[in-house]
Amino acid sequence: MTEPELPSEAAIPTPRKSRDHLVDRLLSLFGVRLLLWFWLAAAFLPGILVDVQKVGNHFDEHFHFQHDDAARRTMVDYGQLPVWDPYTCGGIPGAGNPQTTFLAPDFGLRLLFGTEPGRRLAILLFSILGLEGMFLLARKHDATATGAAVGAIIFTMSGRFTHLIDRGWLNMLPFYLFPWIVLAFEKGLKSTRWRIFGGALLGWMVLCGGTYTYPYAVVLLGLLMVVELGQNLFPAQREVGAKWYSPILAVVTMGAVSVAVSAVHVFPMLEIVTGNPRPVETRTHFSAPDLLSHLTKAATGDGIDWTLAYIGLSVLVLAAFGALTSNKAARRFGALAVAFFLLGMGDFGPWAPFTWLVELPVYGQLRWPQRFLLPVAMFVGLCAGLGVSVIERAPAQLLGYMHKRWARPAAPGCRADGRFSHRKFSEIGENRSWASEATNPNWARWAWVGGGVVALFVGWYAAYRIGDAIGLNLAASNAIRVGRVFNDAPPLYDPDAEFTQARGNRWDAHVWPGLNQGMLACLEANKLPQSLLLRADLEQEEYPLDPAVASVKRVSWTPNAIELEVDAKEETLVLVNQNYHRKWTADVGEVVDHEGLLAVAVPAGVATVTLKYRDWAFEAGFWLSLLTVLALLAGLGVSGWRWLGELRGRWRAWGSGP
């Protein structure tokens, strides 16, 4: 039998950072983490699992459900993309509406499982991504697995997310991607793949109606870039392999990729945000104690008011402890938490950061500065996670220093930094000298080993109990309990109904798309034009201006195309009970604006008139986004193939021995 070949030096990978605990090793497995995240999400979101067709109570939830349901109906029932949305306000551009979500990857869940179940699955998806992102980010900065999990719990279960879910603002749930953005930036200092990945995530934010998430992410990246550039002024502080301009390169690449990915939404949206800016006049400000109370005041009962951002005073203390006692990253995160807190205080004076921020384009249309408490929760969570890690490591470190001091001589098994680890315990079984055999009697050696095991367990148990207490406390205030949010009866779905306009009611916007009715009385963030001639009592939705001159019959109707049979004795107008938009075209006659109403000037005679809505900005953006996504997928495929090749090389190089 041939002995297997020894691996070459090059084939032996560089050892990774050693793991301290069994828990760390277990949580290094993605499957184990996923199981934990599923379990935590079920504990935080039990209400999403019951009565899955019911909708939330709040009118903003109704508003967002209406948009999602209208988009789903357009895609599933009519087989079109909701580029034009006739269900809202008498007809508005669908793809360009800043808050639209149908282009986001998570909208696929609405398509597959139904509007409301899909929305709830999106909540689950984002919360799990938040947990995983926080965990990875904290681990990157030397948190223990338990500490990282505690940080993830603090961020994911923070009260501001409860508030977002209660209001149905799924377009803001990509705030859960913020840890990934930080991670992508940090790793992107040296890795192009991470820069591109970060850009794709930012693109997801835009596609998900990221009116707040994307601008906030830009602020986050700006601050990270400034901090990193400041550090790069001192070459000794610079990360190995990074250039002085790496932070700028990371931010620019991420920004460019995000625009390319989301061009399908950005291009048509530009027309709306520049032509119909959001009216924002009132500026809010909070005193520091007031804003701090948002973080420290728990919800009472099932109430969820707009100030809820609870993470708890004890967590803030733990975070301060972490920032003071842990590593440099913790201090940086602490400083960033303070910076975002200052932004969250809003327009409190001429030197307030928020006052300056809103002078920038786009930022002037943002309200509610207290939403900056979301990044605060992230950085506080990171500091607290690192604080828990300090506590977890303390007993073993203490024992390590005692061992160095008293064992004779300092045993090779004790690492230079004084930490104990399982790696060393395994050597005991191989008669390796963990505590010097020559100089220490057996009982002393085993006492040190036993002490090490106990110290590791005590540290971990302390961390676990801290995490447990924090999790229970956050769940008591912030969990989406059964009956807390989703209490309104499911809206009806009428598969046979012809589309008509209804007077509507924006407070109960969710009921209309299911009935295949548009909602005239509406609310949108941007002041979109509406015709005074829109009506909810018409015999037919398409009609002649003068019934004595022409007759009109609907042949077919879809959201983006309407086919009419027109019999006109003379040239006249055919009116459509929707708002005019210049991107409507007709194959017969000419589309005109009749007091804000969509109309076609038709010639005399009998004709079949087809009206179509075509948005060149959407189409240009669509192709750019599609090509970008295809390029990203191709890059992913190439990377995967290379990785497999590398693995095959290693497989061949490695022996089959144990």
Place this chain on the structure above:
Amino acid sequence: MSRGSNPAANAPGTAIEPVWRRALRPVARWFEGTPSATRSDLVFRVVLSTLALVVALSWGVHRYWPLLKPAPRPVTHSEDEQTRYGLTLERRKQIFEFMATREPAAIAAGKRDFPTHAWSQQDHRAHFEHDNAKRAERQFGVSLATIFAVMQEGIHKKWRANSKAEPLIPTIIPLDPRR
């Protein structure tokens, strides 16, 4: 470095280890956090990772099954004139009357609370309509969607709350959100 992660341990001439010890070596090396250095390491780690993922996904699918296989959304059919939304014409007119008789008060409240902003008057009226629809939901034992569907039917067909009343206003004030 432990013996387990040392490739030299596999060199020719090394004493043959018991099978159980050889079998446990990849486990020990994973436990120690040593990078894969042999085929058995890789196989063990792939199997472990896959197993963990399968367990996690199985539990996740089981736990979140109500979302993955949701109960169907209530369906209605509006084609039949006499019975729509599961309600007779008479019952629908009762619901409409309930809502329509409360509309003048809602309009007055809108004008009172927002005397100079027409869109806000309409929006405020709609909020009272929402409150009334909630009351009707309880009184008639049907869903909110049904209440609004019936109300829109009444607006469309120009029903009146009573013989002296006017049909409800079918037009709207164009969007003018407050700052």
